[in-house]
Each structure stands twice: as structure tokens, then as C-alpha cells.
Amino acid sequence: MAQNRAAVQIIDEVDDPGEELLDRVFFALSDPVRRAILERVSEEALLVSELAAPFEISLQAVSRHIQVLVRAGLVRQERTGRISRCSLVAGPVYAAAVWINRYSKYWEEQFDLLAVTLEDIGRRQARKRPPAARTRRGRTAPRR
DSSP: OHHHHHHHHHHHHHHSOOHHHHHHHHHHHTSHHHHHHHHHHHHSOEEHHHHHTTSSSOHHHHHHHHHHHHHTTSEEEEEETTEEEEEEOOHHHHHHHHHHHTTHHHHHHHHHHHHHHHHHHHHHHHHHSOOOOBOTTSOBOOOO
């Protein structure tokens, strides 16, 4: 029942991501170990011991990273006795992507300005080039 309430809360937060959700998600994503864990659970649900295998840190340290991901709503951890299986919850990543995408218009403006500048440079360089010299056979001589 508590897990269902948490899932509903995460869905509500994705529709209207608050500062707290974004803070938790960006904090969770700020660490390379946590990003690697997310990448691994995006393929399939894995046991904590399976997640910890490729890292040169303790199982306890990996568990702490997983708890940060769980608190951010990025990972769901299901326990059966002593076995704990982790899976990806993509909603909060989507919410963060939507938030970041709000600023894409600024990047697009910069790319548009860059394209205009590069075209202008290309036109100026084309005007400065001397016409290609012709050889006796009418072919263009290579530039040096």
C-alpha cells in the first residue's frame, strides 16, 4: 500500500515536477557510480549484489548509492526476504529532461547565430580566393 502511494506521488511529480523532485534527481545523477547503476538497471531488474559486482567499492557503499536513487524516485527496490532487486523508474528522468528542454530555445538561438556566422565567414573566404589558374590543356591547376 505504501509503495502504491509512492508510485502515485512520483507520477504526480512528473506531471508537475517541483523543486524538490528536480533537486533529488539532479543530485542522484551527479555521481558517476549512480549513473552507472541507472544504466545497468535500465536493461533489466538486478539484484543489489549483481549491481555491485563491477564496482571497486563495498556492497554497503553501492547500497547507499541505490538508496539515493530510490529517494530520487529513479529506482524501485523490491525486497523478498534478504533478496533485494532493483529496477529503473523512468518518470523522474523524463521530468528532468522536460525541465532541461525548456532551455533548448537558448541553445537553438546560439546554433542559429553560429550558422549565420559560419556562412558569413565562408562567403568572405570565397571572395578572397583568386580564380583557379588554367594549365595549357585547359585543366585547373592544383592550389598550393
